[in-house]
Amino acid sequence: MTIYNTLIIGGGSSGILSAIHLNDDKSILLEKNSTLGKKILFTGGGRCNITNNHGIDNYVKSFYNGGNFYRTAFSNFFNKDIIKMLESNGCKTKVEENERVFPVSNKASSVQETLIKIVDNSKTKVKLNTNVKKIKKENDLFTVECNNSETFKSRYLILSTGGNAYPKTGSNGDGYKFAKDLGHTITKQMSGLxxxxxxxxxxxxxxxxxxxxxxxxxxxxxxxxxxxxxxxxxxxxxxxxxxxxxxxxxxxxxxxxxxxxxxxxxxEEYSYEKLDKQLQEDFSKNSNKTIKTYLHKYLPKRMSSEFLNYLNIDSTKILNQINKKERVKIRDNLKRLxxxxxxxxxKDAFVTNSGVKRKEIDPNTFESKIVDNLFIVGELVEGCGISGGYNLQQAYSTGALAAKSIRERLS
Ligand SMILES: Cc1cc2nc3c(=O)[nH]c(=O)nc-3n(C[C@H](O)[C@H](O)[C@H](O)COP(=O)(O)OP(=O)(O)OC[C@H]3O[C@@H](n4cnc5c(N)ncnc54)[C@H](O)[C@@H]3O)c2cc1C
The missing domain is CATH 2.40.30 (Elongation Factor Tu (Ef-tu); domain 3)
Incomplete structure (x- = not known):
């Protein structure tokens, strides 16, 4: 039986980055789905908020349970590195509000396809439709049993199975069981975002x-x-x-x-007083605008008639017919709905905040402190980031650092 250098369990963003950075023909990535990076397709509302362009200090503040844990991982492979990797392989990126980075195509599929292309061009092997069922460690070797009664053995193992958010993408919490069976503690189930x-x-x-x-x-x-x-x-x-x-x-x-x-x-840009003054001024003008049309100044178009219905105000009234009581109601609810x-x-959470207890993982390598040569990366690690591209970056960075740590030992 082949003894692989490394088995990577799970081909999401973290596992993909591990495979790319290992770049080793004696290592293999096992993924249960028929494609890698299925979850990427759902990210950023189908556009994939790839990463965030803020600096490391901002990043570490953007993780619940303290982001300092990821400082080494971010220093090793950060936002500029994933952007460079994608761009040099044909996926152009752009920066939007709050430094969020998206593909120029506005399609998450461009990110997924580019990452797949990069793994395919690396030496690391990929095996799809392979659902890992059991992981054991005996005599310094990991043994991995799969659905199709196939068994794999390796010296190193990277667990990159994700958490249990959006289970339809394949990340259904299997990793918690594997980590627990190997002796790790899983923190109390808690979803984030x-x-x-x-x-x-x-x-x-x-x-x-x-x-x-x-x-x-x-x-x-x-x-x-x-x-x-x-x-x-x-x-x-x-x-x-x-x-x-x-x-x-x-x-x-x-x-x-x-x-x-x-x-x-x-x-937000109006104080109560300023808004009141503005409404009084506009309402007193001899305008034949309806209140519904006027409110487009403050609310999205489709919202104004629903808002007025809720306030029990006839949305077809023209501005100078709005009485004081109605004006105050409008003002108060625009300012405080x-x-x-x-x-x-x-059940609709985007990420899992719980996971393998951080204290049991070395942040300088992402190796387990409990099982030698076992690495735990991505969302499977306890603690998630806020919305804005931070969670995908955590997956790339931890995946890349684990691979680097293994490569150093292999050489
Ligand atoms: C709807 C949605 C939108 C999001 N949008 C964004 C965003 O725009 N930006 C951002 O930064 N983050 C976003 N996130 C979060 C981000 O997707 C995750 O943080 C990230 O995907 C985690 O990567 P991962 O590799 O750790 O896990 P995953 O991407 O979950 O990958 C784990 C992989 O392991 C495989 N696997 C699991 N168990 C087994 C097994 N037993 N055998 C074999 N394979 C297995 C799974 O099939 C899966 O492919 C979003 C999440 C969701 C759900």
């Missing part, structure tokens, strides 16, 4: 609308978080970067059985 379900039903009609807001989260009437960014209305609540990034905080309070509300300020959170939708 999840949308929330909202009690107020009228917002369900706003599905698909996105809007920039300043938000305040209150738990039992006490302010617990403030943030600014985009939200997107969904069929049963709200999502978008600023909601995803605060979902763990919201969940913390819901789990304590507290009442959680989110106040949205949809006119209150939504009640029913639930954090963990």
């Amino acid at each position: 999840a949308p929330v379900k909202i009690e107020e039903k009228w917002i369900n009609n706003l599905q698909g609308i996105d809007i920039k807001v300043k938000l305040e989260i209150k738990a039992d009437k006490k302010s617990v978080a403030k943030d600014t960014g985009s939200i997107i209305f969904t069929h049963n609540g709200i999502s978008g970067p600023v909601i995803l990034n605060n979902s763990m905080e919201i969940n913390k309070h819901l789990q304590k059985k507290q009442n959680v509300i989110i106040n949205l300020d949809m006119c 209150t939504l009640t959170v029913l639930e954090v939708l963990e």
Whole structure:
């Protein structure tokens, strides 16, 4: 039986980067799906937010449970490196708001296809449709048993099976079992970056609308978080970067059985006074504009009539027919639209925050401190980053560092 140098279990972003950096014909990547990087296709709303152009200091602040753990990994292979790798293989990139990097094509498939091309051009072998069932370590060798009763053996093993978010992409939590069987601790299941379900039903009609807001989260009437960014209305609540990034905080309070509300300020650039003055001025003008059309000044087009319905104001009224009570209602709700959170939708989470306990992994190599020659990378490691390209970068960086550590020992 062939004894491989390294078996890489899982061909997502982290496993792919490990394979590329190993570049070794005695190493093989095993992936259960019929293609590598299936999850990449779902990232960034189908556009793939490849990475973030901020510096390392910003990165380490962008991970829950402390991002310093990834400093060595980021120093070894960072945003500029993945961009260079993709661009030199034909996938051009662009930088958008908040330093988010996307492919110029706006298609996640360009990123996936380019990464597949790079692995295919490397010496590392790839075996698809191979579902790993069991991993053991005996006599300094790893033995991996697969669905098709195939068995593989190796000296080194990289576990890159991801967490259990979006299980339809293949990442269904198998890695937790493998790591546990090998002696590791898995932290309490907790998802990160999840949308929330909202009690107020009228917002369900706003599905698909996105809007920039300043938000305040209150738990039992006490302010617990403030943030600014985009939200997107969904069929049963709200999502978008600023909601995803605060979902763990919201969940913390819901789990304590507290009442959680989110106040949205949809006119951040206006103070209450300034907005009131502006509305008074505009309403008093002899304009034949309807209030519905006028509100496009502050709200996305599709939102204004739903907003007015919610406030019980006839959306066909012309501006100078709006009375003071109605004007105040409009002002107050533009500045503070209150939504009640029913639930954090963990089943729809984008990443898993739990995983293999970090204390059991050496951050300088990503080798297990419990099992020699076992490396644990990507989302399988405890603690996720905020939305913005940080999680994919964590996967590339940890995958690359594990491969580098193994290569140094092989040479
Ligand atoms: C909808 C969505 C949108 C996202 N958008 C972004 C974004 O725009 N930017 C960003 O930075 N992050 C984003 N993320 C997060 C990002 O996708 C993950 O952090 C990243 O994919 C983790 O990479 P990974 O290699 O650790 O795991 P994964 O990408 O999950 O890959 C794990 C691989 O292991 C395979 N595998 C699992 N078990 C086995 C087994 N038993 N045998 C063989 N193979 C196995 C799986 O099939 C899978 O291919 C998003 C996530 C989701 C769900």
